[in-house]
Amino acid sequence: MNNAYNWYSTLIRPTWSPPSWLFGPVWSVLYILIAISFGKVFMMAWQKQIPFTVALPFILNLIFNFTFTPLQFALKNNGLAAVDIVLVLVTLIWAMTAIFPYAKWITYIQIPYVLWVSFATVLQLTITYLNR
Numbered sequence: 811m812n813n814a815y816n817w818y819s820t821l822i823r824p825t826w827s828p829p830s831w832l833f834g835p836v837w838s839v840l841y842i843l844i845a846i847s848f849g850k851v852f853m854m855a856w857q858k859q860i861p862f863t864v865a866l867p868f869i870l871n872l873i874f875n876f877t878f879t880p881l882q883f884a885l886k887n888n889g890l891a892a893v894d895i896v897l898v899l900v901t902l903i904w905a906m907t908a909i910f911p912y913a914k915w916i917t918y919i920q921i922p923y924v925l926w927v928s929f930a931t932v933l934q935l936t937i938t939y940l941n942r
């Protein structure tokens with residue numbers, strides 16, 4: 811992982827890029843919110859309280875979310891990471907929209923997540939552009 815950090819630190823980043831130490835605490839809080847809300851969605855789907863199509867964007871979001879780090883830091887591929895973070899954002903908005911009629915609080919608890927992912931998407935697209 812140290813090699814990945816060294817590689818990332820050599821990338822051209824915008825001046826508004828947050829310091830590296832900020833990502834850990836932000837994601838720690840977000841993962842707590844994700845665990846609570848996504849867990850509730852999966853329980854609701856398991857108990858047939860919502861259709862599978864409502865849970866699907868949550869499943870896809872987790873897949874894309876967990877795929878980002880290996881794409882960005884193991885493969886060191888800004889292009890694939892950029893595509894992936896866009897998919898994280900799209901599936902998150904889809905998930906928030908899909909669950910809203912069933913459990914509004916789950917949509918509301920995603921607001922910090924969607925704000926951070928929106929920022930991260932712009933950041934990743936900028937980094938990808940600057941390092942093309």
